[in-house]
Amino acid sequence: MAEYIAALGFLGDPLYWTMLILAVVLLGTIGLIPGLGSTTIAAIAIPFLLFNFGDNPTAGIIFLAALGGLNNTLDSVPAVLLGYPGAATQVTFLEGHQLAMRGRAAYTLGAIYSVSAIGGVVGAVALLAMIPFMRPILVRFSFPEIAAMAMFGVLMVSVLSRGAMIKGVISGLLGVLASTIGTDGIQGLPRLTFEQIYLLDGLPLIPTLIGFFALPELIDLTMTGRPVSAPGTVNTREVLSGARYGAGKWRVAIRQSMFGVFMGAIPGIGSAVIDWLSYAFGIALSKDKTGFGKGSLDGVLFAESAQNSKEGGQAIPTLAFGIPGGSSWAIVLVGLLFYGIAPGLGMLDQHLDVMVAIVVTLALGNLLITMLGMVATGQIAKVTLVPYPLLAAALFPLVFIAAFQSTTAWGDILVLIGAGMLGLAMKWLGWPRPPFILGFILGPIIEKNLWTAVGVFGPVGMLTRPISIILLIFAILSVIYLTK
Template sequence: MFEGFSNALPYFGRMDYWLAFGAGLIMAAITALVPGVSSLMLMALAIPFILINVQDPVIGIVMLAVITGVNDTLDSLPAIVLGMPTATTQVTFLEGHQLARQGKAARTLGAVYVVEAIGGVTGAVALLIAIPVMRPFILSIGYPEVTAISFFGLALIAVLSNGAIQKGILAALFGLLIGTIGLSPIGGVPRFTFGELNLWNGLPLVTVALGLFTLPEMVDLLMTRQPVAAHGAVISTRETFAGALDGLKRWKVAIRQSLFGVLMGAIPGVGGAVIDWLAYSFGILFTKDRSQFGKGSLDGLLFAESAQNSKEGGAAIPTLTLGVPGTGVWAIVLVALLTYGITPGPQMVDQYAHLTIVMVITLALGNVVLTMVGLVSSTYLAKLTLIPYPAIAAVVIPLSLIAGFLASTHWTAIPIAFSLGIVGFLMKKYQWPRPPLFIGFILGPIIEKNLNDAINVHTFAGLLVRPLTVGLTILAIVLAIVFHILMSKTGAQIEEFEAAALSDEIGTSGPTSAPSGGAPDMYSIKARLAGVPHEFISRWPEHILPLFISGISAYFYTETLDMSSRAGDYPKWLSLIVFLVASTLFLRQVLTPKTENVQIMDLGVLSEGMAGAKTAGAIIVGLFVGFSFLAMAINFQVACVALAVATPIPFMSRKVGLITGAVAGLLLSLFIWGLVENLMLPIWPEPAIWNIFFDK
């Protein structure tokens, strides 16, 4: 290893190393900041250049490793500042965007970048240490264990449903159910695909995140016509560096979380979109004061962010030890390694120790450099939270739609995003936590696939005698119970605290909620039944979601009746459970008088009750209808530009709106025809209406 260090060090004095490093960093930054551009795409473009022209494998691999390993450093920015999360920045969005709304964007970004650097460096160092020893660990994790680890993700629902447990569970079940869309893992039977081949791969993750989180958030912010940040927001370099100090003070926690991220990243198949949630809950377990989680908790945000960055070091471990790529992008690095004649395995710390050491130092360095870039630019970028959101929305809404389309390169992405956008908005409005739905959606296919594989290899009885599998499963169940108790206590503490504060305010100390003997008994069954028609009619929008979910699950159930047992059993039972839970919730809603709003682990509707919000909502619906019509009549690209131009006009003063619209349209045009068309040349959706008349 010492020899490896001495062979590695000269690389840092070479110009070609720094050029490769710089190019990799630029591409990582592009991946993180430009919607629709993925690491895989840039690596596919870069790899022929590298393999043909770069003879020194260390330099070639360094460049690919930088693109792969540090692209998570800057991707928190859109989620925090603009309310534009991706599949892997959901926790960042949940906690970070609320902090930005409180006017703390600069401080939050400062803290985030520092813990990301800690995560990145920890991940890189852990990689170096783990390569010689991790092989037995990775080999001991088979399909049953991956299934059991996925159960930990389900245990999280106990945390994330805090305040609305039944809605949270139903959301998670619904997520599991829509996760069954696509080809069944056994038998390859198309399930609920409506004859669309594109849906054989399931609902696209990016599109689901876009619909469930991004669109509702952007629409809500647009309806407020206000900037993201509250009045009196403090955004300055000083704040950014104060945030950096906040992050530094949490270095021990950041390292703990990072090590967790490395461990999770090292298990192929767990996936980055789950790791941030797992890390979030792992951090919550160690926290005494849990009252702020879900409401803009810096701690919660940092739990996830440190693990997000370190997981890439973890994903490199199976790649370099076993030749099994931790993620798709590491698969490309693996091909490059093999092409250069380098074999993954113990020789990575022996014969190729210099390469491993250069890679580790480069990953650490890359994270630090991007952190610096982030810190320096944070103050300016955080000022985006001070711009009225209609001006931001004019660019980011069409950009998000383009990114959603590019992720699946199929027109179905747009109706899926809009449909889930409506679901997401209703969930926000009626206090349904959305994260359980998203987690269920991600984990469903992982669990089904691995459980099937596990049973096929070991048989069901065989699984029951695997100590690690059984231990992990029991631990997941215990954890779910512990989480529920902990979060219930926290909820009770908050209620007590708020009740006490209210009592102090109004000068009374008597009970406020228990019905007194003289009051009408609104809790009797008779009274409840009598109130059903009224509750049903007066609160009808609230019932849309449970009825919608009941309807979908009923439809799914009937579809499974025609499927073979191997393909249909899982969705059949699942849809039945979903139907029962959704129906129960619906009945509960109509039988129970409306309660006051509760605190849930999700963002509420900011525009609720604001003057002009309903009109704004109608205008937005009109804009989306117009967009859809243009996309079908002319083409998708023109529709995006038109949406950019039209969005700010009704929400700003006439002159400012027109100018903003023109600028947004220009930016979008440059993005579409300057970048996307040249870099990706996607197969755009065909305009359906045009084709009807002209029969293309």
């Protein structure tokens, strides 16, 4: 217990509060623009964080964790007010926008803020409760288990791609293939480098990440050439009234939040899947099932409670095994790796302060962003009026500067453009992008641990380890079930 209390020393650092508040403000402004979520902001921010806070990993990771873990609360604003759903707000759009059209937008948003705060705190508490149990679990993980866990993560996020399972699997495999570019870590031989010195170290992660996620969104926004329609007036009094209703649903919120934590802890279960599963779970337990799909506030609360709590669940495999539970935590994982912090036992032993900081950030940040939403929704909603081309023009230079800071080589720009074109093509053709980037991140982990496992335990060594067998069987059964 003493080590946990000592790890709270960062709370006295003004820089911590500065980074947390900055993340909240960014989410309350730029993050509200449909198509520009926390993933885009975080991808652009990583190089600047490393440049300015390279010797202070806690500050940088807090900022990324805040962006990734707090984005769900305010994502509901464009879904309710504008009828513009994101991946994690489809249920909110389905039920909430109908309520907004009846003049209950403010009341709906207020209720969302209350249950989102409850969900965020439940997720943080669940993550904190898991920390003492991580060590005995982690000591049982060796090369075969890590390789199996990484393969399981890529496979699950691929097969769960909405309505495009085959495309998701292919996308994940393409990501793994892209990760093999560079020098073979086992034999030291160049692969797919085409005699280019720049590629000997492989494709740099930052330009690839920014190009794949941020650049397609900016290009798409520019080509639309239209502003978002006016969201109308949001009355603060109605927001507070809705917040009281949401607070009164605390039992339901906690129940849905625990479901969100459980689902979030399974690698590959994306936000969109959890959105619909939590909605279905809530309806199944409801006594009165009429009204759902026609503008049900309870339906909105079912999904929103789980969406915020799932962040704590997704942090568990990210911090324990280095397997990101979602796209936002993939960004946090990238930040950890660039700061030289390896998830797992090393993080528990040497960087417990960073892990505790992430937990506290999820709890405090959710309370801060809830208060921001309650008192400033009317003003926040005006950000959605910014014309897309104007916004994109302001962000394009930041994207190229952020990519160039990776290795300060012109190859970074070429990788950015190439990844951007590939990401844009996949976006337009309906191919899921998260499996690709997850495969790209986990590919080296799979290769290194798989070959090491073969060398240490033999060709069939993985099939003699109980945990790796369970993971592989679970992955196979999941694929069979999902393909029925």
